Amino acid sequence: MALNRTAALAALAAIAVVAPLASAEIIFDFESLVHGEIVTNQFAPMLTISAINPNRGFNIAAAFDTSLMGTADPDLEGPPWAGGNLALSPTETQLGRALIIAENDLDANFDGILDDPDDEGSRPAGQLIFDFSQTIDTFGFDVIDIEGSVQEFSRLEFFFDGTSVATVGFDQFTSVASSFFDATIVFGNNTANRVTPITAAALVAAGFVDAEGGFDRVIIHAGGSSAYDNITIPAPSGVLALAGGWLMLTGRRRRA
Ligand SMILES: [Ca+2]
Ligand SMILES: [Ca+2]
Ligand SMILES: [Ca+2]
Ligand SMILES: [Ca+2]
Incomplete structure (x- = not known):
C-alpha cells in the first residue's frame, strides 16, 4: 500500500510538472541553418518542409539569412525593417534565418547550399x-516583405x-471585419510581422467546422516575394505521454 501511494503521488507530481510544459510552444526559428541551405527534413520527424514553385523547373525551400547585407534581395534584409509589428520590437526584430521559396537553384559546388539564394518574385510565388x-491545433509564424496582401493574395491553408x-x-489580418484582424500588422515592402498563432477553435468559429479536430499540414500560399x-x-504530447506511461505503470502496480 505504501508503495502504491508513493507511486500515485509520483504520478500526480509528474502531471503537475508536465501540465505547464504541455501548453508550451515549440518555435522553429531556423537559426541552425545557413544562408542558402536547402530545407527538407532537418526538423524531422516533428516537422518536414517542402515547397512548390510553379514558376520554375525546381521546387526548393531554402534558408535566407535576413541579417546579411548585400544579398540578392534587399527587401528581406533587416533589421531595420520598414514597418510591421516586429519593426520596433527590441527583442524580436532580429529574425536571422528565415524560409523562402527559391527563385534560383544555383549550387555550383553541389553542397546543398544555394550560392546566391533569392526568394521567388513571381506572383504567385508558390x-x-x-x-x-x-x-x-495552433499555428503561428512571422512573415517578411509581403507587400499589399490584397494584391498578392497570400493565404494559409490548413489540412487534416x-x-x-x-x-x-493574409488580407484578413488587416481587415477590421475579419475575426483574424490584428491592428498591429502592417504589410509592405521590407516589413516584418508576427501573426498571432491561429487556433483550430478560431478556424471553427470562422466557419471552418472541419478544422475542429486540428490539422497536420499547413501550406503558406505565397502570393509574392516573401x-x-x-x-x-x-509542444508535442511526448512529455504528456511519458506522464501517461507513469500512470499506466502505476495502474499495473496497483492491480498486481
Ligand atoms: Ca529565424
Ligand atoms: Ca553551394
Ligand atoms: Ca527576390
Ligand atoms: Ca518586396
Whole structure:
C-alpha cells in the first residue's frame, strides 16, 4: 500500500510538472541553418518542409539569412525593417534565418547550399508546405516583405489527413471585419510581422467546422516575394505521454 501511494503521488507530481510544459510552444526559428541551405527534413520527424514553385523547373525551400547585407534581395534584409509589428520590437526584430521559396537553384559546388539564394518574385510565388508528425491545433509564424496582401493574395491553408479544412487569407489580418484582424500588422515592402498563432477553435468559429479536430499540414500560399520564420506550434504530447506511461505503470502496480 505504501508503495502504491508513493507511486500515485509520483504520478500526480509528474502531471503537475508536465501540465505547464504541455501548453508550451515549440518555435522553429531556423537559426541552425545557413544562408542558402536547402530545407527538407532537418526538423524531422516533428516537422518536414517542402515547397512548390510553379514558376520554375525546381521546387526548393531554402534558408535566407535576413541579417546579411548585400544579398540578392534587399527587401528581406533587416533589421531595420520598414514597418510591421516586429519593426520596433527590441527583442524580436532580429529574425536571422528565415524560409523562402527559391527563385534560383544555383549550387555550383553541389553542397546543398544555394550560392546566391533569392526568394521567388513571381506572383504567385508558390507554396511553402509544413507537414507535422502530430495533429496540432495552433499555428503561428512571422512573415517578411509581403507587400499589399490584397494584391498578392497570400493565404494559409490548413489540412487534416490530406483534406483541406480551412483557409485564411493574409488580407484578413488587416481587415477590421475579419475575426483574424490584428491592428498591429502592417504589410509592405521590407516589413516584418508576427501573426498571432491561429487556433483550430478560431478556424471553427470562422466557419471552418472541419478544422475542429486540428490539422497536420499547413501550406503558406505565397502570393509574392516573401520570407517566413518562427513557425510556432504547441509542444508535442511526448512529455504528456511519458506522464501517461507513469500512470499506466502505476495502474499495473496497483492491480498486481
Ligand atoms: Ca529565424
Ligand atoms: Ca553551394
Ligand atoms: Ca527576390
Ligand atoms: Ca518586396
